[in-house]
Amino acid sequence: MLINLYSDTQTRPVQAMRAAMAAAEVGDEQRGEDPTVNALCEQVGKLLDKPAAVFLPSGTMCNAIGFRLHIRPGGDAVHLHPSAHPIVAEAGGPSALSGAVLAPVPGEAGMFTADALEAALFPAGNRYTPCSRLVSVEQTTNLAGGRVWPLEQVRSVLEVAARHRLRTHLDGARLMNAVVASGVPAAQWARGFDTAWIDFTKGLGAPVGAVLAGSAELIEQAWRHKQMMGGALRQAGIVAAGCRWALEHHVDRLAEDHTNARILAEGLAGLPGITLDPDTVETNIVVFRLADAPRFCRRLEAEYGVRMSTLGPDLVRAVTHHDVDTSAVRRAADAVAAALCDQH
Numbered sequence: 001m002l003i004n005l006y007s008d009t010q011t012r013p014v015q016a017m018r019a020a021m022a023a024a025e026v027g028d029e030q031r032g033e034d035p036t037v038n039a040l041c042e043q044v045g046k047l048l049d050k051p052a053a054v055f056l057p058s059g060t061m062c063n064a065i066g067f068r069l070h071i072r073p074g075g076d077a078v079h080l081h082p083s084a085h086p087i088v089a090e091a092g093g094p095s096a097l098s099g100a101v102l103a104p105v106p107g108e109a110g111m112f113t114a115d116a117l118e119a120a121l122f123p124a125g126n127r128y129t130p131c132s133r134l135v136s137v138e139q140t141t142n143l144a145g146g147r148v149w150p151l152e153q154v155r156s157v158l159e160v161a162a163r164h165r166l167r168t169h170l171d172g173a174r175l176m177n178a179v180v181a182s183g184v185p186a187a188q189w190a191r192g193f194d195t196a197w198i199d200f201t202k203g204l205g206a207p208v209g210a211v212l213a214g215s216a217e218l219i220e221q222a223w224r225h226k227q228m229m230g231g232a233l234r235q236a237g238i239v240a241a242g243c244r245w246a247l248e249h250h251v252d253r254l255a256e257d258h259t260n261a262r263i264l265a266e267g268l269a270g271l272p273g274i275t276l277d278p279d280t281v282e283t284n285i286v287v288f289r290l291a292d293a294p295r296f297c298r299r300l301e302a303e304y305g306v307r308m309s310t311l312g313p314d315l316v317r318a319v320t321h322h323d324v325d326t327s328a329v330r331r332a333a334d335a336v337a338a339a340l341c342d343q344h
Contacts, residue, residue, distance in 0.1 A: 003306045003328045003335070005264075008174075008257070008284060008321035011205040017245045024241035029055065029233040036237030040244050041211060047247075048172075048196050049187035050213035054222050055240055057231055059173045059210040060085070062197035064093050065225045067134065069195060069218050070167035071098040076133035079103050079120055083110050083143040084136065085171060097229070101130040109280070110141025111149050114156035121164060135161045138171040139178050139189060143311055146261070146285030146319075148178045151188065158192040170196035173210075177203055177283040180254040194218065203254050203284055204246035205322055208239040253322065257284035260320040260329045267333030271340055284320045287311065296339065304335035 004010045013021070027033035041053040056062050063086050067078060071094075078094060080086060082104035086094050094100040105112040105120045112120075122129040137154060141147045161168050170193040172186075179186050190196040195214040200206035212222060226232055265278040265286045276288035290296060293310045301307045308318045320329060 001305065002301075003324060003332045005318040005320065005324060005332060006307045006309050008202040008319045011201075011203070011321045011323050013205060013207050013242055014322075016249070017206065017242050020245040021238050021241045024237040026235035026237035029236040030227075034235065034237045034240070036244065037233075037240040040240045043244065043247060044198060044211040045213050047186050048190040048198070048213045050190065050196065050215070052216040052219035053211050053213035054219050054226060055233070055236060056197075056210050056212055056226060057208060057233070059171075059197065059199040059201070060090050060093070061226075061229065061231050062199075062210045062212040063090060063136075063169075063171055064097050064229065065222050065231075066169045066195045066197065066212060067094050067100055067136075068098045068225050069214070069221055070134045070169065071100045072133065073099055075099075075101060075130045077101040077103040077122060077130040078134045078136055079105050079117060079132060079166075080136040081105060081107055081110050081112055081138065081141070081144075083141070084138045085142060085173065086136065088143065100134075103130065103132070109147040110138065110144025111147065111153065112157070113153065114160045117157055117160050124164070132164065132166060134167045134169060136169045136171055137193075138173070140174045140181075140283050140285070142173065142285070143287070143317070145280055145287040145317075146174065146177065146283035147280070148181050148282050151182070151184055154189070155192070162192075168193045168195075172197050173199045174202055174283065176251050177254050177258070180251065181258055181283050200243040200246050203257055203321055204243075204250045206239070206242040206246045209243045211243070250322070254284070256326075257320040257322065258282070260284075260324070260326055261286050261318075263326060264318060264320065264329050264333055267330065268336055271337055273340055274336075286318045286320075288316055288318075289314050290316065290340075300335060300339050304339055306332045306335045
């Protein structure tokens with residue numbers, strides 16, 4: 001049986017979640033008449049301490065609409081880490097949909113400091129450069145290994161943004177992982193951001209959906225962009241019910257994924273040819289280096305039944321989730337060891 005560590009997007013809804021979805025009360029979501037969607041949006045608004053929220057099909061659409069809310073036509077720039085999802089995995093959407101200039105801010109482990117942001121901003125009033133307009137923070141850092149931004153670092157970045165009158169956006173695809181790992185409530189992470197969102201299709205295990213939150217005015221505008229981008233839904237309570245079930249039952253269990261990721265990292269760290277520091281594994285993502293990563297991953301799956309993903313020629317990512325238990329994680333580590341041994 002395949003041990004699928006490709007991503008936490010590989011999770012399948014458990015039977016209890018399926019039952020909740022099948023029993024969901026529904027209505028026309030686009031007209032505000034789906035009670036399950038409305039309840040989910042209210043729940044997430046309270047969770048993030050934002051006045052309003054809107055249900056969207058995906059986290060990528062949350063970023064697309066979030067950026068569109070803040071970016072003005074005519075050369076506005078978004079400052080974000082070079083490995084952030086809008087740069088590497090959204091098909092150029094920020095530029096195509098918002099006309100945004102993506103201005104990377106360098107930093108370690110998918111994070112940047114207040115000083116780095118300050119240095120990266122374009123000079124105000126300079127006709128030759130883009131206009132710095134938006135700062136986007138990804139929590140946790142996906143391609144950098146699921147790292148959790150320290151709260152004080154987030155606060156210092158927000159202070160720079162406020163001083164320069166910039167808008168702020170929190171990409172919370174795995175925000176609940178950060179909540180569980182740090183003990184810091186979601187509302188504290190979202191505080192100071194103009195828009196913030198959480199995804200339900202990663203470790204929370206729902207099949208569809210994310211919720212974008214912000215002020216009532218911004219979310220009213222978000223509804224227009226949702227319509228424009230084809231995201232308006234009808235009887236969406238069926239999938240929203242899965243998201244509600246996930247919030248009620250799958251948040252605390254994310255700690256199991258974090259433990260399993262650490263077990264995997266410790267099992268891999270000492271293997272020949274692998275570069276990995278287990279102390280950098282804070283949530284459910286393990287990133288490690290080895291030679292010819294694509295060839296290795298193909299062989300690992302074909303011959304040993306373990307699926308991981310490549311992030312580059314020498315970089316592999318493995319993501320733990322509720323469909324892969326501790327026993328399977330240990331077997332995956334053994335499979336990697338066997339593959340490396342056979343390779344040599």
